Amino acid sequence: MVVKRKSTSIKDIAKACNVSVATVSRALSKRGYVSEEKRVEIRNMAKKMGYIFNYNAQILQRGKSNTIGIIIADIENHFYHLVLKNLIIDFEKHGYKVLIAYSFENSDIERENLTSFLSSKVDAIIFTPISNKNEDLIKLINKQNVPLLQLFRQAYPYVDAVCVDDGHGAYLATKHLLEQELKNVLLLTVKLDFTPSRSKGYIQAHEELDLPVNKELICRYPLGVSIKDECRHFIKTHNVDAIIAGTNTFGSEVMEVMREEKINLPLIVFDELNWLKMLNVTTIAQPIDLIHKDVVENIMTKLNDKSYVTPTIGQNIRVKPVLIVRKSSNKKRKNSYSIDKTHN
Amino acid sequence: MVVKRKSTSIKDIAKACNVSVATVSRALSKRGYVSEEKRVEIRNMAKKMGYIFNYNAQILQRGKSNTIGIIIADIENHFYHLVLKNLIIDFEKHGYKVLIAYSFENSDIERENLTSFLSSKVDAIIFTPISNKNEDLIKLINKQNVPLLQLFRQAYPYVDAVCVDDGHGAYLATKHLLEQELKNVLLLTVKLDFTPSRSKGYIQAHEELDLPVNKELICRYPLGVSIKDECRHFIKTHNVDAIIAGTNTFGSEVMEVMREEKINLPLIVFDELNWLKMLNVTTIAQPIDLIHKDVVENIMTKLNDKSYVTPTIGQNIRVKPVLIVRKSSNKKRKNSYSIDKTHN
DNA sequence: GTGAAAGCGCTAACAC
């Protein structure tokens, strides 16, 4: 198992400098008084001996790690990493490290991640819940008063959440299509009991325009599996005028289906991503540069509250998305997701 | 700072069950013998008391963490996360956790990440080097016999590396364009002293076809900054027939430039990503489902070698990319990166 | 200013 040379500790440095471990500790950290002379001597010796600070010992002693644990639900979702980037940068500024885990949209893995975070003594946890199956753990986290925040989804109503208002996004998208006289708008949304909001906005738009809602056109699919075949079948058997894809993954699959079947329906996709922009697709843009601010503020407030105790009801902070209209949602155009003809 | 209830330890459980801490430790881990009866009693008590295992104590005691540290150079590069996903899954199978850090293509942050990994007592480190500025740390890591591997780039020649053979990719791309009688092929490549390979393949293809190389057409740009304006200017002032974008970021920027300037040049982009496929762009595909195998094998071999000592020369494992020909590299077609005309 | 010493929670000899 790899011959690992025992690494040098403050004890070794203490011996080499003829001082106590306490002095070395003080010299190396910023805490406590050490004469400038010794501080320099000790620091040089540490460098010379190839000293590596041992976090585990510090965390064990202090009982906290100065770390925020973040669970990303889908490693393939670029959008999550865009937000993650901002979170890392911001928490860094506040003196916190970020520990990242991936749940792969799987509750069991989420459970392991949460347990692992607790075992690592993280100071706070941010996660995108897959289900509400880990309630026992969530309650344990709350009991320990570890600040907890749900991101993008609120599976546990008594835990704070920062969510994009997808209902509003669906409303904007549906309205935009209905106003073009497109009657049969297919909504592809995610099968998550605790986020029915997309369909709400869909319905709201219909109601506002006094149009009947055909509930058959609201399709819920699970995350993490291909919907191409089901989608293909649905379009063929139903009289669909336009499509709203509730996630960019769905969007990408719909586009593939359309290309393969040589059909062209107006399309709006959730999430403003680079490739969608490039394809001239109308999107519902999540405000990437706002989300992290709410998250960081929520967590830092809890962390700085000397007497923080987990509240019994969670607040839901909603960030409003924006509809970015491009050509893909235009009724009159015929779209093709390829590049073999010029448009000049 | 958040009132955190002191969490229960094995000591508390020992007291509650009237046994010693050693017995609790044995009951909770798989190591050592405990009577079935006590094992069950202790486990139930642990659950009842909301016991959370403390990693830091274990790592401190054992001196190793069963963790592989991985540094991702660019959080926005989707390709890295595709590989990361495979790595996480594979290492998990081997019983190792993965600790992730991002260097944001910055050597100083890389240095912090490496130090942090060492402080966390990771068992091995995989990273995509930004520069060779952290040589002192790399040497320290080697001295500690912590298995180390460079991924995608080899900045330190004496450290093992798994790289995609970009030279070969550039060769394939250049050849493909030259064979279509496109003479002035612009190569946009990265400004990294330790990876001159793309230009080598570019030159090789010219030589094989007995064509002169115009070195002006090999442009090196730094990572992490927009090249749009420079690229725009270059195309306007030079007589460019076709473009090879050395990274997908460059590719995306080139496409934007072409769209904005309404010009259409044959294009080949490095990295096989979903949106490039959707845009019908010819790509140099990195073999995503092969890379991680070499990485995991390299690391696991070192980890399992009971008497592993860092070698003094590094081997460079090269994974060959493949050219996936689509419409964007076709001389005759006029391309447009939008969707406002059908192609049926 | 500096040192001695206790202890964070766990593991792993070593006894019995």
Place this chain on the structure above:
DNA sequence: GTGTTAGCGCTTTCAC
């Protein structure tokens, strides 16, 4: 099978 005990490397009172 089970208990005792000595640390792992660090921080932090509390003396001096």
